[in-house]
Amino acid sequence: MRNIKMTIQYDGSRYRGWQKQKDLELTIQSKIENVLSKMTGEEVQVVGCGRTDSGVHAENYIANFHTHSIMSIEAMLDYLYEYLPEDIVVKSMKDTGERFHARYNVKSKTYIYRINNNSFRDVFNRRYVYHLNEKLNLDDMIKASEVLIGTHDFQSFTSLKSNTKPTVRTINYINITENNGMIEIEVNGNSFLLNMVRIITGTLLEVGKGNLKPLDVEKILNEKKRSEAGPIAPAKGLCLKIVNY
Amino acid sequence: MRNIKMTIQYDGSRYRGWQKQKDLELTIQSKIENVLSKMTGEEVQVVGCGRTDSGVHAENYIANFHTHSIMSIEAMLDYLYEYLPEDIVVKSMKDTGERFHARYNVKSKTYIYRINNNSFRDVFNRRYVYHLNEKLNLDDMIKASEVLIGTHDFQSFTSLKSNTKPTVRTINYINITENNGMIEIEVNGNSFLLNMVRIITGTLLEVGKGNLKPLDVEKILNEKKRSEAGPIAPAKGLCLKIVNY
Structure with a gap:
């Protein structure tokens, strides 16, 4: 199974922070999980490097997710760029070691x-x-x-x-x-x-x-x-x- | 009569340009004229340095207006800062010669x-x-x-x-x-x-x-x-x- 690390930029102005909430709250994590799930046909869970408060921004937020998809990194980046809202950009992605965990491994x-x-x-x-x-x-x-x-x-x-x-x-x-x-x-x-x-x-x-x-x-x-x-x-x-x- | 020169910064994203239009179009000139008219109790006409297109921004737009008001420049700046929307800021104002014309005098x-x-x-x-x-x-x-x-x-x-x-x-x-x-x-x-x-x-x-x-x-x-x-x-x-x- 692939483990993919992402670098994400977002304008947090209209979001209830990074972390997925119950119900229909608008969060960055839920936006990205939805697009990745559509892209892969799997139910993707994204692990973020930590919570950010409602309204806080990020220049280089790090997250990772596991997938069986065989899509190329370039095709994934293009897909995300097309389907994410204009205040969230996945700037880069790369295949990483299976043990990489965006939150646990933070130094x-x-x-x-x-x-x-x-x-x-x-x-x-x-x-x-x-x-x-x-x-x-x-x-x-x-x-x-x-x-x-x-x-x-x-x-x-x-x-x-x-x-x-x-x-x-x-x-x-x-x-x-x-x-x-x-x-x-x-x-x-x-x-x-x-x-x-x-x-x-x-x-x-x-x-x-x-x-x-x-x-x-x-x-x-x-x-x-x-x-x-x-x-x-x-x-x-x-x-x-x-x-x- | 005083002739006051203004330096204005605006994010033009939601405006139909600088220039006042017929009807109720949202323009930077009409926003500023409305606030200045309320401030002075006069029907203020603002002369801009030129038109800017719908959606175009300005860092240092210059305009002038005539008024009988005896308000201080500082009080005027505070009033404008309080009552203009957050995408328009009058950065500075000064009393200038009565012949100064923001459009005709542009070099x-x-x-x-x-x-x-x-x-x-x-x-x-x-x-x-x-x-x-x-x-x-x-x-x-x-x-x-x-x-x-x-x-x-x-x-x-x-x-x-x-x-x-x-x-x-x-x-x-x-x-x-x-x-x-x-x-x-x-x-x-x-x-x-x-x-x-x-x-x-x-x-x-x-x-x-x-x-x-x-x-x-x-x-x-x-x-x-x-x-x-x-x-x-x-x-x-x-x-x-x-x-x-």
């Missing part, structure tokens, strides 16, 4: 959160960037981000309600850059809790606005309570950039 | 036509870029573009039907560049005929595909017949970049 992921910190929104990227017209102190945000690097219990930085699931994660780096008022927060970690990047971003923005001090973030981390951290930043500014295996 | 305009020449569309710019999956010969396109530089009768390159209006125009330069499969055709001229940049682009694309030779463009220019030139390139790839006064 790390890189997310980018984009903020337009100019006076006015830019109409051309308005669906992919969070517009915030309030001067931010980037130096303080960078200092605050350094507190989060490493292996910590990120319970304060997730919307996850359960107390039984492990909430320790490792953040390898956070890069915060600014170019003409466009701020990018790049976060790389081994895996992420529900809403974690958006809550980290929301907390760093509170630091940038001066509502929190950089060292307050250490206290927030130690408190292990969601209510201590900043608000969740809007989904549309977040994009899954790279998944490493 | 030159620069348009950009964007083509994605990779295998697949990029979902994030799909509304602003024409996707063409057919290898293009850029060198030939550049040679062909050189034929068009200077002052010529561009009758072959307009959808304008009238034989009585002058069709001589001056193109100052055409720059064709490529970066990771994204091709930009930048055209600067003193003024443009109806659909001129899109028909020039459509013709250059025929050269790029090998359906025309670079020197055929000279023949097309000399024939002065629309039917000789290439097809009109899709509106969504075109963007008015700069207007010089």
Whole structure:
């Protein structure tokens, strides 16, 4: 049986996230499974590299599926390109080892959160960037981000309600850059809790606005309570950039 | 009476172009006039730097209007930002000399036509870029573009039907560049005929595909017949970049 790895780009604006839901919710996974099932005549199950929130985008989402189909990769790509909606593109596919699993094998992921910190929104990227017209102190945000690097219990930085699931994660780096008022927060970690990047971003923005001090973030981390951290930043500014295996 | 100059950015996707139409057609001019009229309590008429086709975008469209309002520029900008739809932004405004006229005073305009020449569309710019999956010969396109530089009768390159209006125009330069499969055709001229940049682009694309030779463009220019030139390139790839006064 073939095991095919896919790299997928999507504009998440109108989707309820990656993950298939009960009922008729519009999700990226269900769109792709439907097209692959029609293409192969099999009931294809796609394994994604992880969930993404409703409204979050991806530049290089990785997924895999098993099939008995003998179609060429090129023909599959053409078929998907033709039948997927215009906000989802399977950019590349390749036959991979039968044991490859898009979720279990993830080593790390890189997310980018984009903020337009100019006076006015830019109409051309308005669906992919969070517009915030309030001067931010980037130096303080960078200092605050350094507190989060490493292996910590990120319970304060997730919307996850359960107390039984492990909430320790490792953040390898956070890069915060600014170019003409466009701020990018790049976060790389081994895996992420529900809403974690958006809550980290929301907390760093509170630091940038001066509502929190950089060292307050250490206290927030130690408190292990969601209510201590900043608000969740809007989904549309977040994009899954790279998944490493 | 004040004369106020505005710089406007818009995503033209859902509009019937800049210019106000009879009836209830959705146009950028009518949207802005409505908001300015409510803001000032006067019946404001906005003078634009020229028409743009249905579906064409602008990064820095210039317009002006007269008003007796004593509102500050900052308050006006805030009002417009609040009440215009999210695909139109007035980026800046300033009081200007009473004789300034956004259309009559134009010295030159620069348009950009964007083509994605990779295998697949990029979902994030799909509304602003024409996707063409057919290898293009850029060198030939550049040679062909050189034929068009200077002052010529561009009758072959307009959808304008009238034989009585002058069709001589001056193109100052055409720059064709490529970066990771994204091709930009930048055209600067003193003024443009109806659909001129899109028909020039459509013709250059025929050269790029090998359906025309670079020197055929000279023949097309000399024939002065629309039917000789290439097809009109899709509106969504075109963007008015700069207007010089």
